[in-house]
Amino acid sequence: MKRLLIPALAPLLILGACGDRTQSPTSPEAPAQSSAATSTKPSTATPNASAANFQHDATLDAFGYYFSDPPIKSGPWELSSLNIGTLEDFTAWEQGKRPTTYAPIFLEFEDVTSPTAENELGQTYHTVSFRLLPEVYRVDGEAVVFRAKDKRLGDVVFSGAFDLEALKRAKASDPTDEDLIVLRGDLQLGAARLRNIRFTYFAGD
Numbered sequence: 001m002k003r004l005l006i007p008a009l010a011p012l013l014i015l016g017a018c019g020d021r022t023q024s025p026t027s028p029e030a031p032a033q034s035s036a037a038t039s040t041k042p043s044t045a046t047p048n049a050s051a052a053n054f055q056h057d058a059t060l061d062a063f064g065y066y067f068s069d070p071p072i073k074s075g076p077w078e079l080s081s082l083n084i085g086t087l088e089d090f091t092a093w094e095q096g097k098r099p100t101t102y103a104p105i106f107l108e109f110e111d112v113t114s115p116t117a118e119n120e121l122g123q124t125y126h127t128v129s130f131r132l133l134p135e136v137y138r139v140d141g142e143a144v145v146f147r148a149k150d151k152r153l154g155d156v157v158f159s160g161a162f163d164l165e166a167l168k169r170a171k172a173s174d175p176t177d178e179d180l181i182v183l184r185g186d187l188q189l190g191a192a193r194l195r196n197i198r199f200t201y202f203a204g205d
Contacts, residue, residue, distance in 0.1 A: 056090040056104070057140035062167065063087075066183055066199040073112065074153055074189045080108040080129065082146075082158070082183075082199060084139065103133040105146055107156065132156060144183060153189050160185015160197070170201040 066082040073079075085104040093104050114128035136147035146158040160183055167182040183199040 051094050051096070053136045054090075054094050054134070055138045055140070056087075056094070058087060058091075060139070060141055061087060062139060062162065063203075064171070065202040065204065067202060069179070069181065069198045069200050072187065072189075072194065072197065074109075074192065076111045076113040077109040077152060078112050080110050082107055090139070100133075101131060103137075105134055105137050105139055105144075107132040107146065107148075107158075109153075144185065155188060155190060157188040158185055158197075167201060171203060173203070 062084045063086050064084060066084065068079050068082075071078055083106050085102075089104040108129060108131050110126040110129035112126055114126045116124050117127050118124055130152075132148050132150055132153070134146050134148050136145065138145040141164055142161060144158070144160050144162060146156070148156045150156055162183050163181065166180045170180045170182050179200050181198045182201045185197055187194045187197045
């Protein structure tokens with residue numbers, strides 16, 4: 001079973017939700033070493049960021065959740081998932097339609113020291129989390145790049161690439177391929193540099 005099963009991935013990735021929340025991170029309205037700051041106000045992308053900062057391959061459908069294997073923590077913050085939206089989400093963002101709580105690629109972190117609760121599937125989750133939206137991204141068959149800045153984590157930079165064959169197999173929903181590594185790269189979290197981070201794929205339920 002994935003870290004947190006999502007009942008309805010499409011509404012999550014299309015609608016977005018508040019960055020600070022006291023509900024399950026698997027809510028349909030909702031899709032790592034750092035500072036121990038307790039603020040949970042969501043980061044937002046620069047409203048007037050140049051479209052040149054955002055690039056995607058219009059033929060590559062990478063829609064879904066990506067979970068680090070093993071999990072990554074930065075102080076109290078654990079990387080819950082790297083989330084990628086639909087091709088339409090990328091197009092809208094690059095045309096300047098940029099909500100403050102959602103982007104076609106974003107990272108979600110949860111505070112593992114925060115209180116826990118139980119979602120509708122009976123799974124335990126932490127009640128404090130936030131989304132980190134990009135200031136720069138590139139998503140295509142050759143590279144996956146994400147850059148942002150956050151007051152809790154500092155500079156956050158992921159630079160990696162898909163294993164396109166593994167991603168294709170994972171998207172085909174073969175149970176034997178559930179834990180395929182589909183994305184690898186290096187992650188900077190403030191002063192920390194983490195090499196060869198690996199991600200598995202989950203399309204959602």
